Amino acid sequence: MSAVTTSNSFRPDIEGLRALAVSGVVAFHFGLTQLPGGFVGVDIFFVISGYLITRHLQQEIARHGTVNLWTFYARRARRLLPASLFVILVTLVAGYFILAPSEQQLYSKGALFASTYIINLWLIRWSLDYFAVDASNNPFIHFWSLSVEEQFYLAWPALLLLFARMRPGKHGVLLLMIGVAVISFALCAWLTTVSQPWAFYFSPLRAWEFALGGLASMAVLNNWSRRFSYSPAMGWLGLVMIIAAYLSVSEESAFPGFIALIPAAGTVMVLLSGVHESLLGPRRILALAPMQLTGKLSYSLYLWHWPVIVYGTMLIPDLTLIHRVLLLVLTFALSLFSYHFVENPIRQNKWLVAGTRRSLVFAGLLTVTGVTVAYASATLAKHNLTPQQQAILETAERPSAVRAKDKSCVLDLETVKPKPCVFGAQSSSETVVLFGDSHADHWSTPLVDIAEKDNLRLVTYLKSSCRATRITTRDSKLRREYTECNDWRELALKEILAMKPRTVIISQLAISNLPNEIGDPSEFAARKQQWAQGLKSTVETLGNAGINVVFIRDVPTHTSYLDKCVARALWQKRDPSVCDTPRAAAADDNDARIEEGIISGIKNARYVDMTNFFCSDTRCHAMIDGKLTFRDRHHIATPYAESLAAPLERAIFKQSIAGGVKVQPISDKNPEKRAAFQLQ
Structure with a gap:
């Protein structure tokens, strides 16, 4: 027999999936050639976000008939913005000592767009420029996925609430998600062959991955397991699909397109299989202590790993294995620090939690601070642009x-x-x-x-x-x-x-x-x-x-x-x-x-x-x-x-x-x- 978790239960397998996702991304960026497709970890994050956010919103609609959008946005802001701003500020300060003034000037724009959650749109324009500077030097480029997630958090609750108020019938929200998934995926697959930067960075063309997670969430909430068996075999197959994507996809692949279906569908299978606390499924592996720790730190690890490897490569162009291990240790150390002293304390701050307006004002201040510091950094860099530079x-x-x-x-x-x-x-x-x-x-x-x-x-x-x-x-x-x-x-x-x-x-x-x-x-x-x-x-x-x-x-x-x-x-x-x-x-x-x-x-x-x-x-x-x-x-x-x-x-x-x-x-x-x- 296997127990079925309730919708509110903590899912250690989801934390393990986060660990798997961030491990792939970090391994890829740190140059582990054995995982050429590690970057698809971002797609796993998108599906998980769609699953968790849809579950939360559907539960609130079921209980109250509505969603308090401002409260939702306040929670998201406390969760994401403090750590994000902290990394942006530290990266700008470090960049002053490492980057040339012309680079400081350019990448300060990246910090500004990252602070306002639209860097993905900036990168579309940049990627379409044949003569654009090398993207691998941009210490803020990884914020594109966070911008996509923020844009999803802004639009998805409002869309679900709109459908709930319209009362389109028993299957209205289901049809909404299917429609979003089909249209978004079709456009994404087409544009991957026509204009890949749009397919990669533009949030509406990644909405299908969030929608897949949402559909998985609805399957669990509506107890579709009565009709379909979420067997351990499904979870193992999903895990194999994720690993296969890590091993076979590469930067040369036509990605996202049809290929992104492999890790996305694999993630859905693992999520559905994890509903059952089965001894035979992958849930037990994903619940192991190292996976749980890495999953808990996944957001901080994602934020820190890219500027660490970018600046490390600039200072030591020929990185050895020892150098990379030391940079990985530094990434974990920074992640632990920001998790325990920035991310968690602010997210759980009683004064902020007690008032939605306080949290939203605080979020506004964080955004203004990021924009102001980024602008100041660009101005200072322009001043330091000597005749020699x-x-x-x-x-x-x-x-x-x-x-x-x-x-x-x-x-x-x-x-x-x-x-x-x-x-x-x-x-x-x-x-x-x-x-x-x-x-x-x-x-x-x-x-x-x-x-x-x-x-x-x-x-x-x-x-x-x-x-x-x-x-x-x-x-x-x-x-x-x-x-x-x-x-x-x-x-x-x-x-x-x-x-x-x-x-x-x-x-x-x-x-x-x-x-x-x-x-x-x-x-x-x-x-x-x-x-x-x-x-x-x-x-x-x-x-x-x-x-x-x-x-x-x-x-x-x-x-x-x-x-x-x-x-x-x-x-x-x-x-x-x-x-x-x-x-x-x-x-x-x-x-x-x-x-x-x-x-x-x-x-x-x-x-x-x-x-x-x-x-x-x-x-x-x-x-x-x-x-x-x-x-x-x-x-x-x-x-x-x-x-x-x-x-x-x-x-x-x-x-x-x-x-x-x-x-x-x-x-x-x-x-x-x-x-x-x-x-x-």
Whole structure:
């Protein structure tokens, strides 16, 4: 026999589910690659919230025929806002010492939107911007799910109360929830393939997960177990579905969409199975002491873990396992502190509990405080934006010569029809073509200077994330095979062949990045062979037509975003050389030798290696001659690209660079120039 819990009973299995949810999220963000889908823990939280809130509201409607909305909002405010504001304030203060002023200014906006529970809307706009700064540096990005929950808490009670007052019949609320679930899920699944940021961040498109929890709650309240058996097997199956999602879903998946059904449905099954206190179900495992402690701290753990790992990675870019364990310990310590000294004391404060108006006024004060401090932080950051910091910011933001003329000259992901853009001497009989992706575009700045000086006609064929090599890759933003690239490449090659230019210059993202663009790592060896064949095919097509082909080796890829890293280093009074990357990690010389062997064996083709303008024998440098080398991890900063016009001209048009190139450190005791390097 198994006992059935009453609707008001404490459910230790729900606390265990919270532990499972937050553990997945923390493991994912702390870099546990064995759980690539740990982020779906957020979906578990959404279903649990829908279950608990619907249960509470339905019970109140059953007892009193209505819901006291203000009392409900007051309880939610006491539960969520104090800990949230505390984390926001501490994160802002810590950011003053860790982040560069330009980052402080930007992320203070995140703090402001987090304080007003609309950061998810800000992130939609940010995610849709192709040139948006790296989201992994934003210490407030995880507040998006809290904003979605707050928006749910605001709308759901009012909607249920409206239906209760309309008295639509016995199954009115049930039909409401089914309708919300079906419509929300259908739109979510559709937009996942059309505009994934909307499907991911927009609360109405996540409402189906809350509605699923609500339906599970109604099943328990209406004792549907008389008709359906909530067996232990259902709970185990649900748990398996959650674990399967953790193990199989990844950032490359079309998420949320249909895939989110797996953890959401699994959570519903565990919730329903837990109604029975069965010795055979997963309830006993979820009720274990470690799970209960973690579940109790789940809200605080979720709040703290992200800023801890973000700031930890900024201070120690190459985190070891020991570093990550220490950061996890720090996360638990901060969570325990805020739970016992902020979250619980304020939630249970007798003076606040005694008056709904007091709690609401207090919530308003917390919100105003968050907004005020965030605004003050942004203002202070603007004041601290010194000329040196401003110069780094302007360097990173300065577009290439092509983008400065017309951003559309570098095609977006979905455009197929080539757009040739002409620079230099428009009527010259000497035509040179630049062909490739954004890694060709960053060479456009010195090439435009060369074209103008030498009376050349420079024509560009450029497309974002699209190599000149004939190979099909997956695009991380489209989350599918990048077929538009294949179509554009063939059309561009056809136009280039018809143009019969003197020279075609090719540059593109290195093959060493290919593992990030294929679904199964075991396919890499075969894909590498396809890459070699595709590279040979493209270059031979041009070379056999009598066109000179110059293939520029790809630039190094740094471990950190150099604009931010250098700005932080200067703000922290550290040497910018801390942002250098070991050459072995930044530039794959073995793949380059293979690439050079392919090119050198093709008629009319040459291979140009400019790596020594970025790296010494051991390190690739963040600054050279006092200039920032890259605006991010692997796109050349435009001012530094300008300085390479003369050696690039010699390399491409004069066959070789006489005497070779060496990058040597300057022996200078001035901290600001210690990381500067000379070209000799």
